[in-house]
Amino acid sequence: MYVVTGERMRQIDRFTMDQVGISETTLMENAGTAAYLQIESIVTPESSIAVLIGAGNNGGDGFVIARRLKEAGFDTDVWIIPPLEKIRGTARVHMDIFIRSGHTFFQYEDSQAIFDRAISSSTYIIDTMLGTGVKGALKAPYDRIVEEVNCSRAEVIAVDLPSGLPAEENEPFEQAVKACRTIILQAPKETAFLYPYAEYYGEWTTADIGIPCKAFEACGARSRVRTENEVRASLPYRKADGHKGTYGKGLVIGGSEQMPGAVSLTTRAALRTGIGLVTAALPASITATVTGTATEATCLPLQSNQGEMISESLTGLDLSSYDGAAIGPGMGRSHPLSFSRIFSGFDGLVVIDADGLYHLAEELNAWRDGRGGPTVITPHPGEMARLTGKTIEDVEKNRFSLSRQFASEYKMTVVLKGAYTIVTTPDGRQWVNPTGNPGLAKGGSGDTLTGMILAAGLQTDDFLDGVLNAVYIHGLAADQLIHERDEASITASDVIEQLPFALASLR
């Protein structure tokens, strides 16, 4: 499933019309019919439905939906918001089909008092006022109508986008319909995965309107949602004659006397994700923390100062016997550490997280040319802000584009965490992760993910599949946990102990 901006969707629509040969009239008929079929499965025969229609093609979809609802016998009132002469092009074609099919409508400008009553007494409101064509702040009368819709008790079903909401990141908006559900046409728009926009969608589904994949590819769509099927298909199976070396030998570098638990979580998560062998390189004074919680791990005790590892102990590490390393969880920031020196000449997978990202930010230029092996960074928005020199607010507003810029500039795979984690490769491909919940918003969740990424990345032919699967399964485990437990109460350790079940559910 692709994720698009409004502009990209317009290009894809245009390609479908001009190069594939599906007319706009057919696309709109498909869109309205696909949306109707979903609406029909939600509403009941006793429902009273108000369809609100705007001047553009979103309104055109509304005419098709209204025609189908009326033909099926639902109690449906159709409200055209703009003056009739503003409805042109393909929307006009579908307005004429609606009228010639014998159906009637109300005009908002003639009967505002009746409109107000209809809005307050409807069971469902179908919002087809504005879609991807919205620009700037809502003009009258949409500003007033959106307020009224949001105050009504009706269940609001938006089509494509809640009216007023922009389709892509970093677009300001003041007002939008707050939908209970949104039926998104063909491909989710970026704002479905960005807060605060995402809250306006309510629950959402997509409706296939017949645009071929080729149109997305030809128009350069590069962002997708990672699906369960893709995870299942790329999940590695253990070979009958496999041995521990087959499943990767990983080194987890981190921990400090102030934060002994982080490296333990990362190590345990790597084990539960199937790594063959894992070694924790950590200050000698905290070795017992890891051996006490992850009996299966081996330890590499390092020299430390004031409870944190020092540069000399890291540059002396021999990485030649490892397939990959994760560095950063709980390591502290007191001593300067140069990762480019530690990993020069190492061509295995490197995952950098937490305090590791602090040290990385100090020498970013050294990473511009990439390394021999793949590098994955896993910043949360605060860490991404530091890496990019932006504010956290800027990061949250530009999650798609900033990830893409950073991944390309520093030749790293960026896992930008948070609700709807986005994974971006240096060549600009992106995947939005659909799993996870606010139960994960707790110290230790990120450390767990890092161990999972290291372990999964070492078990797939293409490390990227491992990264995407780890992110998906981390969220899935948390989603499974909250079936029976309270969201507030789950811990990173619970997530790790859920991994065997989460993995089993995907086989």
Ligand SMILES: NC(=O)C1=CN([C@@H]2O[C@H](COP(=O)(O)OP(=O)(O)OC[C@H]3O[C@@H](n4cnc5c(N)ncnc54)[C@H](OP(=O)(O)O)[C@@H]3O)[C@@H](O)[C@H]2O)[C@@H](O)CC1
């Ligand atoms: N293309 C296709 O093949 C298909 C497209 N499809 C559908 O088309 C939708 C996109 O259609 P679209 O481009 O016509 O834009 P749309 O969102 O209906 O709005 C345009 C109208 O909004 C108005 N307006 C704008 N800003 C405003 C504001 N701030 N406040 C108030 N008014 C404002 C603007 O008025 P104007 O500024 O021109 O005066 C204009 O009249 C898309 O979301 C999908 O549902 C499907 O049918 C499948 C096939």
Ligand SMILES: Nc1ncnc2c1ncn2[C@@H]1O[C@H](COP(=O)(O)OP(=O)(O)O)[C@@H](O)[C@H]1O
């Ligand atoms: N609201 C949420 N919905 C889904 N996932 C979340 C949410 N909040 C946090 N997460 C996930 O939890 C993890 C938190 O990581 P991070 O902030 O680095 O934690 P820590 O460093 O304390 O271990 C990330 O994988 C993030 O995507």
Ligand SMILES: [K+]
């Ligand atoms: K809409």
